[in-house]
Amino acid sequence: xxxxxxxxxxxxxxxxxxxxxxxxxxxxxxxxxxxxxxxxxxxxxxxxxxxxxxxxxxxxxxxxxxxxxxxxxxxxxxxxxxxxxxxxxxxxxxxxxxxxxxxxxxxxxxxxxxxxxxxxxxxxxxxxxxxxxxxxxxxxxxxxxxxxxxxxxxxxxxxxxxxxxxxxxxxxxxxxxxxxxxxxxxxxxxxxxxxxxxxxxxxxxxxxxxxxxxxxxxxxxxxxxxxxxxxxxxxxxxxxxxxxxxxxxxxxxxxxxxxxxxxxxxxxxxxxxxxxxxxxxxxxxxxxxxxxxxxxxxxxxxxxxxxxxxxxxxxxxx
Numbered sequence: 001x002x003x004x005x006x007x008x009x010x011x012x013x014x015x016x017x018x019x020x021x022x023x024x025x026x027x028x029x030x031x032x033x034x035x036x037x038x039x040x041x042x043x044x045x046x047x048x049x050x051x052x053x054x055x056x057x058x059x060x061x062x063x064x065x066x067x068x069x070x071x072x073x074x075x076x077x078x079x080x081x082x083x084x085x086x087x088x089x090x091x092x093x094x095x096x097x098x099x100x101x102x103x104x105x106x107x108x109x110x111x112x113x114x115x116x117x118x119x120x121x122x123x124x125x126x127x128x129x130x131x132x133x134x135x136x137x138x139x140x141x142x143x144x145x146x147x148x149x150x151x152x153x154x155x156x157x158x159x160x161x162x163x164x165x166x167x168x169x170x171x172x173x174x175x176x177x178x179x180x181x182x183x184x185x186x187x188x189x190x191x192x193x194x195x196x197x198x199x200x201x202x203x204x205x206x207x208x209x210x211x212x213x214x215x216x217x218x219x220x221x222x223x224x225x226x227x228x229x230x231x232x233x234x235x236x237x238x239x240x241x242x243x244x245x246x247x248x249x250x251x252x253x254x255x256x257x258x259x260x261x262x263x264x265x266x267x268x269x270x271x272x273x274x275x276x277x278x279x280x281x282x283x284x285x286x287x288x289x290x291x292x293x294x295x296x297x298x299x300x301x302x303x304x305x306x307x308x309x310x311x312x313x314x315x316x317x318x
Contacts, residue, residue: 001056001118003030003084006046006070007091008037008062012162014091018107022061022089025111029118030057037066047073050084057085057306059114061107063092064138068284071128071303072135079302085123087114087306093162094285097137100207100226101126101307105215117306124309126226128302129206131294135302136283139210142273142294143186144201146280148174150287164213185279188234189272190265199263201235204271204296211285223266227310229298232271234263271296 005026007019019034026032037043043060047070050058060070067088074083089110090098104110117123129136139145151170152162160166184200203210205224208231209217221231265271278290 001030003032003055003057003059004046004050005032005034005059005061006037006043006066007034008043008066011062011066011091012093013063013095013107014061018089018091019061021108022059022111025115026059029115032059037062037069041069043069044073044076046070047084048076050074051077051082054082055084057087057118059087059089061089061091063090064094064097064284065092065286067097068135068137068286071137075128075135075303079299083303085304085306087118089114094212096139096207096209096211096285099212100138101305102311103307113308114306117308122308123304123306125301125304126307127206127228127298127300129204129230129296130299131281131283131296134283134288136206138205138207138284140204140281140283140294140296141202142275142281142291143199143279144174144178145203146282146287147178149282149285150280153287168213184237185276186234187274188232188263189274190232190263190268191270193263193265196234196236196263198236199234200237202273203233204273205231205233206298221264221266225310228267229300230265230268230271230296232263232265232268236261236263269298 008014023034035046043066047058051074058070060067088098089107090105091107103113129140131140148171151174152167155166156162184198186199186202188196188199188202203220205221207226208222208224209219210221211218220233224231272295274293278292281288281291281294
């Protein structure tokens with residue numbers, strides 16, 4: 001087998017030791033080239049070239065943003081039998097996609113798992129989401145969640161390190177001082193329901209959980225999976241007490257948040273989001289700019305990944 005290892009050297013948890021161990025280990029099973037990303041979008045370029053070169057597998061070492069770039073490069077011409085398989089090794093701060101596939105949080109352990117899977121020829125197809133022409137692996141959003149991510153990225157640009165505390169602080173600040181909660185601008189359309197207006201928070205998920213706080217899953221859409229369509233949890237104007245209750249429900253329940261101001265949907269083929277004015281949007285936890293509207297769709301069997309079989313009961317912590 002021929003492959004390429006795409007390494008983001010500045011990802012939160014990526015180290016020289018991990019890269020060297022991974023390189024030596026993969027070399028025992030693959031004819032592999034190692035390339036470090038040097039600029040935003042480089043992972044996309046490398047994966048796109050890997051498809052043109054007819055490689056068998058692309059291994060990504062980095063966080064969810066790196067993986068998103070690689071996925072978009074692999075699928076730049078759409079899903080097809082000649083698309084290389086994707087293997088992922090966690091190197092970021094949260095690693096939602098890697099954990100959703102059932103791989104270890106530890107990069108060395110995950111490397112050993114990937115090698116075992118390659119030796120035994122195990123892989124599986126997963127559904128992905130597409131926001132217009134941009135692919136996403138686990139989440140996409142317009143509005144509050146993207147506002148939080150934009151705030152986090154500004155703080156990281158000022159020298160702060162990514163951490164659960166940084167995200168929690170940004171979320172609290174945005175909720176208390178941002179305009180989105182006081183003046184909701186989103187309209188949500190999903191199949192079988194009338195459009196819902198006055199929405200300030202809208203989480204679209206392709207997997208469960210939506211994210212993690214350290215090892216604790218945040219699961220507003222607990223039925224989401226790689227074997228189904230998109231799931232959505234949306235919330236209209238709400239106060240502090242009700243918001244805290246929904247957060248608690250997301251952390252402890254198997255049914256997700258409930259209430260008269262919530263909107264939810266499971267296994268959806270498409271979702272449309274519209275805003276009264278340009279709003280921040282995010283893809284797989286990375287800020288993606290501003291948009292008036294987004295059209296999202298689920299694409300079944302979009303990509304083959306090196307991963308263990310689907311567990312009979314999805315993990316809740318990891």
